[in-house]
Amino acid sequence: MSHPSDIEIASAATLRPITDVAHDLGLGDDALYPIGHHMAKIDAEQLNDRPAAGKVVLVTALTPTPAGEGKSTMTVGLTDGLNRIGVKTAAALREPSLGPVFGMKGGATGGGYAQVVPMEDINLHFTGDFHAITSANNLLAASIDNHIQQGNALGIDPRRIDFRRVLDMNDRALRQVVIGLGGPAQGVPREEQFTITVASEVMAILCLATDLEDLKSRLGRITVASTYDRQPVTVDDIGVAAAMTVLLKRAIQPNLVQTLEGNPALIHGGPFANIAHGCSSVRATQTARQLADVVVTEAGFGADLGAEKFLDIKAPQADCYPDAVVMVATVRALKMHGGVAKEDLKAEDVDALRRGLANLDRHVSTMQRAGAEPVIAINAFVHDTAAEVAALRAWCEERGLRSAVVEAWARGGAGATDLAQQVSGALEQPAQMRSFYAAELTVEEKIRTLVTEVYRGDGVEFSTTARRKLAEYARQGWDRLPVCVAKTQYSFSDDPSLRGAPEGFSLTVRDLQVRTGAGFVVVLTGDIMTMPGLPKHPAALDMNITADGVVSGLS
């Protein structure tokens, strides 16, 4: 008997009315903005008198491989597991992007019996947040070109516009375009590059803003272009920060849904994990901390990117440093880090696994440097052998690390109670975590710190462009901002082929981009794709819907 698909499991579930889920959190109907019967926005302003006292558990992972590590599934499973052992817990997750659902990736709502529901809605339009971000982003973009068309009083150089239009769609043909063609009445011709909505600075801002005022101020501070005499132009110069905030008025409120086991999940925001910080929103985390005793949240990619950005970008904004860290590892991924090819993963290979532990080891020591002893969550897969799992557990024991084998995908919260016990134990002595670098360091110093402390490379090379930007940022007063490194997620280095725990490498910084609204400097170490394409056979081709509205082919 084959395992049912994610959408089959999700569709067969009986959901609790979202008002019931909210009532369990002490939220009355007045604090809810329902969207259907199983989703609601929380009016976070009504909670202002409650302390954000809940403990934060950050779910991170070893370096990802094509084998997959199941971080969202683990986050959902752990939430259910903690509730099963009597700890009042809420999950805080990122919203999936709509575009990739029709491409190759599928959704991002967990898997198997550890999912958030209503899965179909969450993976499609959900509560409209991303559409609102798209609208706000594109209102700004249209306003910039309109400003130029209507006389260009600010003297914007059309060759130096950094702010881009977005769509929440995988649309390769929009990666490089020329707009404003057709003569004087149709605008000023210039090059443009559409990106996917999750790559918008508006998305990053929404996820970091603490309230509407902060949102409006941050939007106003976005640097969109340079003038002909190379002075930065901001949204406040253009004058549409308030109009953008009007469009985001509801999107800033966190969304409440539930796990398959009826436990609360706040799903809000979904910034890219490379050119942005890859965490769900500050507001969702803080709201969840006001409502539950424990919040389980995740950060994108491996600990070198996701957990690092959580600690250096998100946590300082809201003092939401994790009280415990869960690090997801899989036998499959460890074997790949140990040199096994994807097609050979089904064969037992304890030696390869042991070699691959060098990767996990480095991430563990990084978390230790930041102040936490991570709990190792071993996400069980069908072809894992007893010897492989035993080797992994023995390694954890040698290192003095708590660990648990988790079967949340196959069994839901019941498959995660061991992990829940370990996490609960860890929370008895909360970690005292800190950022990797001090706020007052320069951008260059911050990058060097990450290379040394987190990636464990030998040094950093800056391209001529990057050097020029460093000097410019110093002149503009942007050189003490946190850094957001856009690096391959498949390696500690900037070379995706270097699995395991590479040594002796140097990181090459190709370019920098300042995000004055979000408040960080993006450090580009390679070509980062910000507009995905559709594959040869997109998932869209296999979707269907019956006359009664039953959807299939969504994964």
Added chain:
Amino acid sequence: MSHPSDIEIASAATLRPITDVAHDLGLGDDALYPIGHHMAKIDAEQLNDRPAAGKVVLVTALTPTPAGEGKSTMTVGLTDGLNRIGVKTAAALREPSLGPVFGMKGGATGGGYAQVVPMEDINLHFTGDFHAITSANNLLAASIDNHIQQGNALGIDPRRIDFRRVLDMNDRALRQVVIGLGGPAQGVPREEQFTITVASEVMAILCLATDLEDLKSRLGRITVASTYDRQPVTVDDIGVAAAMTVLLKRAIQPNLVQTLEGNPALIHGGPFANIAHGCSSVRATQTARQLADVVVTEAGFGADLGAEKFLDIKAPQADCYPDAVVMVATVRALKMHGGVAKEDLKAEDVDALRRGLANLDRHVSTMQRAGAEPVIAINAFVHDTAAEVAALRAWCEERGLRSAVVEAWARGGAGATDLAQQVSGALEQPAQMRSFYAAELTVEEKIRTLVTEVYRGDGVEFSTTARRKLAEYARQGWDRLPVCVAKTQYSFSDDPSLRGAPEGFSLTVRDLQVRTGAGFVVVLTGDIMTMPGLPKHPAALDMNITADGVVSGLS
């Protein structure tokens, strides 16, 4: 004391819970998908056993002028007026487009004390329908370019792609663009023209589809391109009709809101009134007929365009021919048709008004040819004089037409009870309306019929392109479809400067576009702008929002 702004009036209103509004219509909570506390989607499938027995009142107007005629305000006011005199009535209106709200036009939710609420939501994201249409449209567009990129098995000619990307934004710079630049990995370079979402064929289809199956079939029939050997390529060839339907699953359900006086309003769909048919959805009209005794609905522009398309495109789809017609006239517009300039409208000029009546007269006789004696609704403005209004009413009396002066903008439903009485009287002997042309006529014959019967011109000229298209459509079997004329709304002719009731003109058909999904042929008589631009001082610059989320500057 100045009259409060629309948003001030709307914000000060106490709204009924939408569930209460629904209960009055006999709708239980199970048939509702709430979005907040004051908006809901109606699960129309749950009403399938109820007859669509409500009578239909179509609100149309004389030829619009820059003075404005107030058709939406009249539709809302009449709905409130009818309810005040004891007739259980619902309004059926179009959804406003988000883009123009930030440009010049302002919203489209009525005005003064005759508005639908929550005004702010309806004018912004509302229930997400337009975002869903944008997504479905752009999934198709991306899929077409991806098909070409991935080998182009269908042999699509990139120079002959008719289906365009959309955004719900006034973005001039996207009117003419070149996409797919950047080399072999970034797609095939070609020209593209973004249009605003309301101009999408997906929008027209959503507004005509009777259910999910019909929606999926119509989407599949959209002609998107030609092959290198000039054969049409449809969405079914591309394979994404079902995926698009998945994205529109909820958007097809009509939205329930309320008037300022707490009466039900179904606001659903908003196709362009030139290149599309300009009416709210068939589903909203039919659902409203299942729930109320009378449905008041409107059609875009003057009767030569809006009412004509209602009778020739919308009504035949669902047998929803109007039982009564209300024709909105204003003293101001009549004076402009009589030759008065906009800046001179405040001065009394009965002679000009009498000359302008030629315009109203022609629309009235058109409605009579279609089977209805229209009720003339005189939308009162502050500077109308007693003599002007008396002259207009005397003319109505001479013609044997029911008429009423309406003060819905200033007084809400109380200002529309006279009109309500007249409409109620008219409904005692329902009109037997018909389309202007027989379904079996050719496209050319249908156009000639409209010129003769509705516009009252002398003849039609077809450009070489239009002639070629007529021949092609005959070969493809598209030459018996209804026609959708895209003509200036400011004149019966195709020359916007010809106000009043021009004679002796000939209509020039510049081009034709087939809409095989929506099921009509667009007849282009001039340059139709399908992507608006922002003005010199966009409305966006004057918007604001407080820390508590109170929005100003939205109109």
